[in-house]
Amino acid sequence: MGSSEDFLLPRPAWRGTRELVLHLAAVKWAMGSIRALVQLRIPDRLAEGARTADELAASIDADPSRLYRVLRAAATAGVLREDTSGRFSLAPAADGLRADGADSMRDVFLFTTDPMMWRPYENVQHTVLTGESAFASSFGKPFYEYLRDHPESSDVFDRAMVQNDSPETFELFRDVDFSKYRKIADVGGGRGSFLAEVLRRNPECLGAVCDHPLALSGAGEEFERRGVSDRATAMATDFFEKVPEGFDAYIIKRSLQNWGDEDVRRLLAKVREAMGSDLEARLMIVNHVLAEPGTPDFGKLSDIEMMTVLGGGRERERDEWNRLAAEAGFLSVSEPSAGQMSLLMFRPS
Ligand SMILES: C[S@@+](CC[C@H](N)C(=O)[O-])C[C@H]1O[C@@H](n2cnc3c(N)ncnc32)[C@H](O)[C@@H]1O
Incomplete structure (x- = not known):
């Protein structure tokens, strides 16, 4: 599972219209799962070696069965690898999601998937039709003004820019x-x-x-x-x-x-x-x-x-x-x- 050819998801077996559309929807499922794993610092834990869901769950006090489902979803998306005995390891993208990797993009990923950057995508059509940014429509003010009023969001942004x-x-x-x-x-x-x-x-x-x-x-x-x-x-x-x-x-x-x-x-x-x-x-x-x-x-x-x-x-x-x-x-x-x-x-x- 998770060869670089499959990244971001395995190719649909039959690329008819219905499969292609479902493939698009699956991007959301993959992104939500990967964000959870990054927040839980799973890529950092796997940098020490392959682990089962039970071992990982014990280290973060999580439910092993639910964590397993999120891990295998991320493996399906090509970000982790799962072997036949249920041990997970890092695929190349997950290496970039570690906090201290040389090529870490963890802060960029956390910024681009942050709720403040997700919500505008609920209403891109609003921008297309009106010209007003979907961000301002969701949060009541332009992006940079919002950052000035929310230092914790500004920190998420500035870290990503670094x-x-x-x-x-x-x-x-x-x-x-x-x-x-x-x-x-x-x-x-x-x-x-x-x-x-x-x-x-x-x-x-x-x-x-x-x-x-x-x-x-x-x-x-x-x-x-x-x-x-x-x-x-x-x-x-x-x-x-x-x-x-x-x-x-x-x-x-x-x-x-x-x-x-x-x-x-x-x-x-x-x-x-x-x-x-x-x-x-x-x-x-x-x-x-x-x-x-x-x-x-x-x-x-x-x-x-x-x-x-x-x-x-x-x-x-x-x-x-x-x-x-x-x-x-x-x-x-x-x-x-x-x-x-x-x-x-x-x-x-
Ligand atoms: C997309 S970031 C790029 C940051 C950096 N140059 C880089 O390449 O990562 C845009 C930068 O412009 C700054 N900025 C936005 N409006 C500004 C303003 N009116 N005066 C000064 N800086 C501003 C932001 O604080 C932010 O650091």
Whole structure:
């Protein structure tokens, strides 16, 4: 059970219309089961070796029979493996759901399956019909306002953002010569984990992470973890009001897709204003660049999160990024690839 070929579920034996639709419904059953196991830290317990449901249940004081049913559902979904004697072990995805694995995405998973991120999906049609975010319709206020009023939800979000970065994110910056950009601002940089890693890799640079005070409360810890506290600063700002001046590179990573065109123009105009007459300064946007129509693309699914949770937010094609940047006073100086996370570089025009 649970070969990588089956991931997320075994292929339906006969792929007729009815089986395919049921297959879609089964995604919910799988996701709920996996969330429960992650909350119960089952992947961490299985990292020590294969276990039966009885052994696992004893370690968390749960009912063995109900736990077994959830475990075998997760095995059917390809996240665990069950052998013929009923012992469970980790499949590759479950390894990423451990708290302390090198490639842990546990916080990302807990965030994306959190009730605040599920509820908007009960009513995507509301957004399609009215343009109002399903999140605001469910919770009575826009997403970021909700986070400001619920520090525990903000913590779930900020922790997930820290886990978003992988070696591939840094690979995007492989050809960037940071000796030209010694002062770096990460605008909307959350807890500053990305900035801290950039500074760790470039000892001649210093930088600032600019975000809401709630997100920044975790910045000191991130700077310390990477040994860059003496070169990194946390600056509280509303980036629609003010972006700090005097930096050589302004990075905006995985943030602009949260906003509609007018807000993106407003924020980019603030960055342009901050650059002033420094024509050597660079805007570095890290975002998914949508593939052409007709090509399946992960971004065409994550785009729905932007629409239902953030309202005006959207994933964009390369031309749309270039047009918005041009309207804010920037010229493209890069050739980003479509259908993936890319680095889009701009200079002041
Ligand atoms: C999707 S997260 C991306 C975080 C980080 N750059 C990353 O790649 O993981 C968007 C960030 O924008 C911040 N943000 C949202 N509205 C903001 C505002 N008006 N001023 C400053 N930061 C804001 C959020 O707090 C959050 O940290």
